[in-house]
Amino acid sequence: MKITAYEVRPDERNTLERLCTEKGIELVMTAANLDMTTVELAEGADGVTTLGQSTFSNEVYDKLKEMGVKVVAARCVGYDRMNREYAEAQGFKLCHGSYGPNGVAEFTIMTILMAIRKMKRAMANTDDKDFTLKGKQGRQLGSLTVGVYGTGRIGYHVIKLLKGFGCRIICNDVYENPVVKEIAEYVPFDTLLAESDVITLHAPLLPSTEGVINKETIAKMKDGVILVNNARGGLMNIDDVIEALENEKFGVLAMDAYPGEEGIIHMTHDEDIVTNFAGEKKSWLKLQYVRSFVNVIHTPHMAFFTREAAEEMCAAGVDGIYEILTTGSSRHELPQD
Ligand code: COI
Secondary structure, eight states: OEEEEOSOOHHHHHHHHHHHHHTTOEEEEOSSOOSTTTGGGGTTOSEEEEOSSSOOOHHHHHHHHHTTOOEEEESSSOOTTSOHHHHHHTTOEEEOOOOOSHHHHHHHHHHHHHHHTTHHHHHHHHHTTOOOOTTOOOOOGGGSEEEEEOOSHHHHHHHHHHHTTTOEEEEEOSSOOHHHHTTSEEOOHHHHHHHOSEEEEOOOOOTTTTTOBSHHHHHTSOTTEEEEEOSOGGGBOHHHHHHHHHTTOEEEEEESOOTTOTTTTTSOOTTOOOOOOOGGGHHHHHHHHHHTSTTEEEOOSOTTOOHHHHHHHHHHHHHHHHHHHHHSOOTTBOOOO
């Protein structure tokens, strides 16, 4: 059996090597994304594994099929970019990662606390030897209402952690999870928007959730609301979010995910000149504008990035392919929609 692993970070190399050696799998690794310029690295492979920035175009799948690849296993949880319909119609089996929700949930709690305690300003000011309390008065989480949008594994874990702070927790999801109901109150989406001091997003990016944060939904939120997006950039209509930032609607916008971040995040741009790029670099310019607001906290899609999760992601990539090729199915296959 042979696997080609794309988007391999330095910290993943040893784990992938060990996992493949244990199973007698031949492994080819590259840091490059899977796309039409790199697809031939999968020549002779039975399966390929990627993270979240590869190009899953029809053309790429056609080429993979021609070369005999049968399984595509993303090591990340989100599979919104995998072009599922086309891939499955071509007979591919698709898998995704399934690491524990703790890392992202803990990161979310940290972000919420940073937002309500004005940490961005405090750190910037003290770095600049300004030790005043100006603009630094915060709020206590226990006296706030937190709205959790999306109550799957991560949303549920966030709710469990929030419980300890004594805040009111309201939530919304198309599927009402009975375990969540025991510790939080499901409310209609409009109620969540209107009553939350902090809104944290944990929904997958689907046609039904794309742009769910937009002009209309933002208008229903409290003035000074804290919006946390550690899920997917596409949940936000970025132009509407920018307008709201300009109108001082948000207390804080904290985002670990940004729409159009592929090709931007997880690499350095320290020598790039910010200019009025058109086309694919447009999102780069907008991101610089969004980042320039004093009340925006932006991190480079790192909520997932813990040693524990990285190990589980590599295991899911390798096991997904191995299980399908040896037994016909896998625990890591995409869920039924
Ligand atoms: C995921 O696992 O879905 C993530 O968001 C992390 C990934 C893009 C590396």
